[in-house]
Amino acid sequence: AAAAKAPVKKNPKVANVSVQLEMKALWDEFNQLGTEMIVTKAGRRMFPTFQVKIFGMDPMADYMLLMDFVPVDDKRYRQLRLRVPSPPGRYAFHSSSWLVAGKADPATPGRVHYHPDSPAKGAQWMKQIVSFDKLKLTNNLLDDNGHIILNSMHRYQPRFHVVYVDPRKDSEKYAEENFKTFVFEETRFTAVTAYQNHRITQLKIASNPFAKGFRDCDPEDWPRNHRPGALPLMSAFARSRNPVSSPAHQNGTEKDAAESRREYEREAAGGTALHAEAAHQQLMSRVLSPALPGGG
Numbered sequence: 061a062a063a064a065k066a067p068v069k070k071n072p073k074v075a076n077v078s079v080q081l082e083m084k085a086l087w088d089e090f091n092q093l094g095t096e097m098i099v100t101k102a103g104r105r106m107f108p109t110f111q112v113k114i115f116g117m118d119p120m121a122d123y124m125l126l127m128d129f130v131p132v133d134d135k136r137y138r139q140l141r142l143r144v145p146s147p148p149g150r151y152a153f154h155s156s157s158w159l160v161a162g163k164a165d166p167a168t169p170g171r172v173h174y175h176p177d178s179p180a181k182g183a184q185w186m187k188q189i190v191s192f193d194k195l196k197l198t199n200n201l202l203d204d205n206g207h208i209i210l211n212s213m214h215r216y217q218p219r220f221h222v223v224y225v226d227p228r229k230d231s232e233k234y235a236e237e238n239f240k241t242f243v244f245e246e247t248r249f250t251a252v253t254a255y256q257n258h259r260i261t262q263l264k265i266a267s268n269p270f271a272k273g274f275r276d277c278d279p280e281d282w283p284r285n286h287r288p289g290a291l292p293l294m295s296a297f298a299r300s301r302n303p304v305s306s307p308a309h310q311n312g313t314e315k316d317a318a319e320s321r322r323e324y325e326r327e328a329a330g331g332t333a334l335h336a337e338a339a340h341q342q343l344m345s346r347v348l349s350p351a352l353p354g355g356g
Contacts, residue, residue: 082111095249103196117182122225124178139256
């Protein structure tokens with residue numbers, strides 16, 4: 061048998077980096093139900109938003125932060141829903157589960173989403189929560205907006221990458237040493253064009269700070285710990301909604317808030333993934349190249 065490839069020794073600039081997933085309790089609650097994320101032709105933001113706190117960077121070194129999404133398996137899924145009357149005249153899903161419907165569709169174009177503040181000093185990344193709230197998911201194979209392209213009814217694992225911007229002229233030689241990848245299994249999800257599990261819809265509405273207008277259902281239908289007056293996760297989420305991003309986003313423009321409200325409202329019925337500038341593209345071809353494992 062061929063000898064296993066020795067693991068690449070990471071550059072000290074990334075070797076000591078550690079990452080903490082924000083709102084982990086909320087991600088866990090979604091994960092227990094089977095997280096679903098809406099994909100649309102125009103692109104839809106994720107909820108929960110992928111947010112992290114970063115430690116261990118060199119404060120004076122430059123880093124780029126990126127995300128990509130890889131299939132969990134090679135299968136396509138469908139939802140099995142069992143309904144029972146409750147109460148008279150209304151129906152609620154008593155239980156639901158995902159069943160394998162066949163082989164996965166042809167792979168979508170692999171894309172990477174760069175955090176719009178990349179590159180930035182380690183000190184900046186570490187001083188506050190980093191949010192990927194501009195990232196959007198689409199099922200449009202011809203998308204030209206830089207959104208992440210996914211197949212509906214397929215399962216995906218988000219991956220977070222920290223890349224040290226190596227100033228050496230021959231930095232492409234060290235591409236595999238200069239990045240570190242973090243995977244949080246609780247952030248896995250199934251891409252859908254409409255929510256399949258009504259409990260996911262309820263939890264998204266209950267957890268969204270912009271979804272107050274939809275909280276008019278029977279409180280007993282709400283997930284535990286997400287009823288009006290008892291939303292500790294929601295208040296914690298609201299406090300964490302001012303992450304590292306562009307200065308305009310930190311100030312919270314009315315336009316951004318209106319767009320967020322519109323997108324969150326659409327969750328009940330069913331920022332943009334930015335193109336990296338040319339300089340960033342050239343930089344990434346040097347520091348990252350094809351080094352990401354299994355990435356597109």
